[in-house]
Amino acid sequence: MTAIICLLSSLKLMNNKHKIKYPLKPFPHFDSQLKITTQVQKNLQDPHYIKSHSFYPFINYTKTTRKFTQDKVTKEKKLSDPKTREIYYASHMDGYIFRYYGEILNNKYNLICGKKNIDYVSLAYRNNRRGQNNIHFSAEVISFLSQQKEAFIFVSDFSKYFDNLNHTILKQKLIETLNCGLTLPDDWWNIFRHITKFSWVKKEIVLKDLEEKDGQKRSKTNKERYYTPQQFRKFRKKVKINRNTTNKGIPQGTAISAVLANVYAIDLDVALNQYAQAYGGIYRRYSDDIILILPNSIFDLTHENNIRTIIKENKVDVGEGKTSSLYYIDQNIYINSDCSKLGKLDYLGFSFDGKKVQIREKSLYKYYHRAYKKIKSINNASYYFERKIKRKVGRRKLYSLYTHLGINYKGYGNFITYSRKAHSIFSEISGIESKIAGQTKRHWTKIQKRIRK
Numbered sequence: 482m483t484a485i486i487c488l489l490s491s492l493k494l495m496n497n498k499h500k501i502k503y504p505l506k507p508f509p510h511f512d513s514q515l516k517i518t519t520q521v522q523k524n525l526q527d528p529h530y531i532k533s534h535s536f537y538p539f540i541n542y543t544k545t546t547r548k549f550t551q552d553k554v555t556k557e558k559k560l561s562d563p564k565t566r567e568i569y570y571a572s573h574m575d576g577y578i579f580r581y582y583g584e585i586l587n588n589k590y591n592l593i594c595g596k597k598n599i600d601y602v603s604l605a606y607r608n609n610r611r612g613q614n615n616i617h618f619s620a621e622v623i624s625f626l627s628q629q630k631e632a633f634i635f636v637s638d639f640s641k642y643f644d645n646l647n648h649t650i651l652k653q654k655l656i657e658t659l660n661c662g663l664t665l666p667d668d669w670w671n672i673f674r675h676i677t678k679f680s681w682v683k684k685e686i687v688l689k690d691l692e693e694k695d696g697q698k699r700s701k702t703n704k705e706r707y708y709t710p711q712q713f714r715k716f717r718k719k720v721k722i723n724r725n726t727t728n729k730g731i732p733q734g735t736a737i738s739a740v741l742a743n744v745y746a747i748d749l750d751v752a753l754n755q756y757a758q759a760y761g762g763i764y765r766r767y768s769d770d771i772i773l774i775l776p777n778s779i780f781d782l783t784h785e786n787n788i789r790t791i792i793k794e795n796k797v798d799v800g801e802g803k804t805s806s807l808y809y810i811d812q813n814i815y816i817n818s819d820c821s822k823l824g825k826l827d828y829l830g831f832s833f834d835g836k837k838v839q840i841r842e843k844s845l846y847k848y849y850h851r852a853y854k855k856i857k858s859i860n861n862a863s864y865y866f867e868r869k870i871k872r873k874v875g876r877r878k879l880y881s882l883y884t885h886l887g888i889n890y891k892g893y894g895n896f897i898t899y900s901r902k903a904h905s906i907f908s909e910i911s912g913i914e915s916k917i918a919g920q921t922k923r924h925w926t927k928i929q930k931r932i933r934k
Contacts, residue, residue, distance in 0.1 A: 501525060503577055508570070511537040511713055513706045515573040524574075525581045532667035534578065537713075538722055539569035539681040539732055569681055569732035576736065582672055583737035584608065589658050590744055599750045605768040606739035615829040616903045618767060623833050624910045625763055626774050626809055626826070632762070633778040634814075634826060635788050637804035639769035639797050643738060644730045646745050647796045648677045651731075654744045676731050676741065680724045682717075690716060742768065749795035756791060769800075772828060779808045782818060812836050812912075831903070838907050839916045840900060848896045848921075852883040852928055860933040876932070884925055897921055 501522050505514055515521060524530045545563045571579060587608045594600040604610065604618050626632060639645075652673065656665060665673060687707055708716055731738050750766060753773065757764035762775040778784060785806050792799055807826055808815045812835040816824035826833045832841045859875040881887035881895070888898045900921045907915035 501577075501581065503580060506573055506576060509705055509707050510540060510570075510572040511707055512572045512574055515577065517577070521574070521577065525577060528666065528668035531578060531582075532671050534574075534671060536575050536671075536675040537572040538717075539571055539679060539734075540684050540687065541567060541569050541681040541723075542684040544568050566733070569679070569734045571735055575675075578672065579676075579738075580736035582669070583735075583740045586655075586658065586737065586740045586744065589660070590740060593658050593747065597747065597751050599747070599754055602750050602754050602764055603743050603746070603766055605766075606743060615767070616831075616899070616906050618765065619829040619831045620906050620910060622763070622765060622772060622774065622828060623826075623831070623838060623907070623913065626833070627812075627835075627910065627912050629774070629776045629809060631777060631779050631808075631810040633773075633775045633781065633784050634807040634809060635771075635773045635775075635785060635805075636807070636826070636828065637771055637792075638800045639771075639792075640800040642769040642797070643733045643742060645796075645798060646729055646731055646742065648728045650796055651677070651741060651745050654747050655741070658744050658747070672737070676735065676737065678725055679732050680722050681732070682720065682722055686720055687716075690720065739768070746795075746797070749792065749797060752791045752795065753788065756787065767829060770829070774809075779810060779818070779820070809835060831907075833913070837914045837916050840903065840920055845920055848883070849924075849927070852879070852924075853931060855879050855883065856928065856931045860931075863933050879928070879932075884928060897924065 501517050503517050505516055507514075544566045546566070570576070587606075591600065591607070591609050594603060600609075626634070652665070655669070655673065656663070659665070659669065661669070664670075691707060707713075731741060746766065750764075753764045753766075753771070757773050757775060760775040760778055762773060762778075764773045765771070773784075773788060775781075775784060789799065805816070806818075807824060808818060808820055809826075810820060813820075814824050814826055814833070814835045816822050823834070827841055830841055830844050832839050855875075856879065859879060862875060881890045883895065883897075885897050887895045888901070890898075900917055904915050904917040907913070907917060
C-alpha cells in the first residue's frame with residue numbers, strides 16, 4: 482500500500498502540466514540528439530515507460546587535471562602531479578531521465594532535510610539554494626568563526642566519495658527519502674539498478690572501432706550518433722562492455738549522481754550536526770568537503786577522534802591529505818594544539834588567517850595562468866594575421882573572459898565578477914578585513930603588458 486501511495490505521489494509530481502526545458506546536448510552518443518518534444522516529455526512523466534526503459538552503457542573517459550602548488554621552502558609556484566578522474570556520460574534520453582528524476586529526488590531530499598533539521602547543513606547540488614554559491618557558504622562559516630573567542634576547527638574531504646558509496650545503504654536512504662515503504666517503485670528501481678550496476682565502454686574503443694569501420698578519423702565536430710541500433714548490437718558483441726559488479730560506487734557526471742550522494746550522507750549529516758550543536762558549534766558539508774567549528778573547545782583533544790569515528794560508522798572514508806585540525810584563538814589560527822605555529826583556514830576557495838580573508842592563491846594563480854595562456858595564443862595569431870586583415874585578433878574574447886569588461890559575460894560574468902562579489906559580501910562581516918579587491922586590482926595592467934602591440 483505504501484509503495485502505491487509513493488507511485489501515485491510520483492505521478493502527481495510528473496503531470497503533463499509540468500514544463501520540461503532541457504538544453505540539447507551537443508555530443509554524439511549511442512542514440513541520436515534529442516529535443517524535448519511532447520512525446521519525450523510524456524515518456525519522462527510516465528513511470529511505466531521508465532520502468533521498462535533500456536539504458537545504454539555510459540561512455541567513459543579519463544580526465545586529467547593538475548593543480549598549482551607552492552613550494553613551502555622556495556615559495557615557487559608549480560604544477561602538481563597529474564590527478565585523474567573517471568568521467569561517465571549518459572546517452573541523450575538516459576541523461577534526460579537522470580535529470581528529471583534527479584529534480585524529483587532533490588525536492589524529496591529538501592523535505593527530509595527539513596524534518597531532520599539539516600537543511601542548512603548540506604550545501605551542494607541543492608535546488609533550494611538558488612542565488613547562493615560558495616561565496617555565501619564560506620562567508621557564513623568565516624563569520625561564525627570570527628565571532629568566537631576560541632574554537633576547534635576540523636576540515637576534511639571524503640576519499641573517493643562517489644566511488645565508495647555502499648549500494649545497500651544508498652538504497653535504504655533512497656527508500657526513506659522517497660517515503661516508499663519497504664521497496665522502490667519499479668521506475669525508481671530501474672534507475673537505481675542502472676546507476677549502481679552501471680555499464681560503460683571506453684570512448685577510445687568507440688572511436689577506434691569507428692575509425693576501422695570508416696577508414697578515417699572521426700571529426701571532433703561530428704555530432705551524429707555513433708551507431709544505428711543495428712550497428713550498436715553488433716558493436717556490443719565484439720567489444721568489452723565493462724560493468725560495475727561490486728556493491729559500491731556510482732558514476733560521476735550524471736544529473737542524479739550528486740543528489741544520490743547527498744541522500745547517502747543523511748545519517749552522517751544528522752550525527753555530525755548533533756555533535757557540533759552539543760558544543761554550540763556548526764557543521765557544514767559541501768559535497769565531499771566538511772567543516773566543523775566547535776567554540777571553546779581547543780583544549781579538548783578528543784574531538785578529532787570522535788569526529789573520525791562518526792564518519793567511519795557511516796561508511797565514509799576521509800581523505801588524509803586534506804584533513805586537518807586547526808585552533809582559533811584571539812583572531813589567530815594555529816595548526817597545532819599548543820598554538821605555537823600560525824596557519825590559515827582554506828575553505829571553498831577562500832583563505833582566512835583569523836583577521837583577513839582572501840581568495841586562495843591557487844585560484845588566483847590559475848586565473849592569471851589561463852589569461853596569460855590566452856594572450857600567448859593571441860600574440861601568436863596576431864603575428865601571422867593582423868598584418869593581412871588589418872585588425873586585432875581575439876581580444877574581445879580575452880577581455881570578456883578575463884577582465885572587468887566581461888563582468889556580465891553570458892549573463893554570469895567572469896572571475897573579476899566573482900572576486901568583486903566576494904569582496905562585497907566579505908566586507909559586510911564585522912571584525913574581519915577583505916583583501917580580495919586588491920588581489921585583482923591590477924589585472925588590466927598585467928594583461929595589457931603582455932599583449933603584442
